[in-house]
């Protein structure tokens with residue numbers, strides 16, 4: 338079994354879909370394949386705008402729906418012979434009437450729940466998978482279209498749902514049709530109570546990983562618009578280049594710290610089932626891409642990649658009785674966790690006078706409110722100082738399995754940034770020493786990434802500065 342996932346740009350229009358079909362055809366793969374597709378690029382964002390407008394009682398959500406319908410119909414007209422378009426056009430039209438009904442409901446009520454948001458967002462993948470399946474059918478790739486909601490079982494965290502692995506693998510084993518080629522929508526799933534959920538932005542990668550692990554596939558391939566995982570975000574540093582091989586842990590850390598090409602939860606099901614992951618470029622299929630596995634070939638590079646997360650807020654808790662008082666950190670994390678807010682970064686000053694956490698800027702005020710409430714009494718007593726939020730910040734992470742044997746990486750990093758007047762606001766090193774991460778002011782992030790990339794990846798001698806002995 339081979340599982341392939343194609344992202345938004347790979348299904349962006351009729352040309353891209355034809356290119357994707359030729360990638361699959363050229364494989365001549367003798368076994369079975371599951372092809373997971375994202376929504377056409379930009380569609381999920383537009384669906385979010387639709388429900389936001391409807392909720393704000395702005396009837397221009399209807400224009401957006403019309404625009405979306407036109408986009409999908411155009412793709413059909415270019416992909417499928419005219420005399421047989423009628424069936425797929427009818428099915429797509431039906432989906433749009435459903436979407437209109439849901440948005441109309443939101444418009445009338447001026448109100449929306451996460452469950453309804455997930456329902457609206459699901460249309461992107463429902464539409465794209467139906468069109469791709471039909472286009473394949475008429476281009477020499479007979480296939481069976483499935484609905485991933487019938488296979489992937491999640492909790493009721495509608496917009497960021499987590500899969501129940503046991504139930505999901507069971508459903509995949511029991512119900513996956515016996516076809517040589519299956520087309521499945523990414524991103525969408527169903528809660529135990531039967532409601533539509535979505536797996537978080539970028540979640541189609543995770544869908545594909547669940548199908549791969551559930552079928553014990555030989556390989557998962559994720560096809561996007563870049564030649565694999567780059568040494569750093571190619572949009573930030575022009576000198577970034579594709580990394581040939583990475584370990585699961587390295588890939589996970591790079592993804593977690595902002596390498597958007599891979600959705601972080603994707604890796605874990607693959608590790609458990611020991612399934613390698615290949616990142617490839619739909620628009621440059623002859624490039625080898627990046628192979629992610631348990632045993633990457635040894636590399637000269639100690640630092641494999643450099644990730645960056647923007648739009649971070651930093652909250653600092655400080656006080657005069659924090660020394661030796663147990664439980665303060667616990668209260669801090671509990672208060673934030675209760676709000677379902679993800680913490681990217683924790684650091685405690687050595688004197689234990691302060692603890693700083695890094696989280697998404699969008700969650701900043703909510704976290705600040707929760708923490709101020711939790712420590713209200715302590716603040717009144719004067720033992721803890723009012724909390725302090727700073728934003729926008731960026732987290733930069735250096736990632737590589739070999740860093741543990743290499744002294745001096747942190748020193749080089751900090752003096753390089755210091756010499757260039759970039760102030761490091763907080764530092765953290767994971768216990769594994771696979772990662773050194775630090776926080777800088779958002780304005781400094783791109784400059785810091787480029788300075789570090791040029792130092793660690795392209796030295797003046799043309800060799801990596803920190804080569805393995």
Ligand code: ADP
Pocket residue numbers: 343344345346347375539560561562563565566567568569570571572595596597598599
């Ligand atoms: P898809 O729609 O195919 O899932 P995404 O937009 O989610 O694609 O991810 C691909 C994008 O990730 C690339 O176009 C690139 O701009 C961005 N990106 C950020 N960091 C990295 C990195 N380290 N390596 C490769 N791409 C990266």
Ligand code: ASP
Pocket residue numbers: 344345375376381382461523524537538539540541542
């Ligand atoms: N379409 C979804 C998104 O834009 C899922 C994905 O593309 O992976 O987030």
Ligand code: MG
Pocket residue numbers: 344539542597598599600
């Ligand atoms: Mg993606």
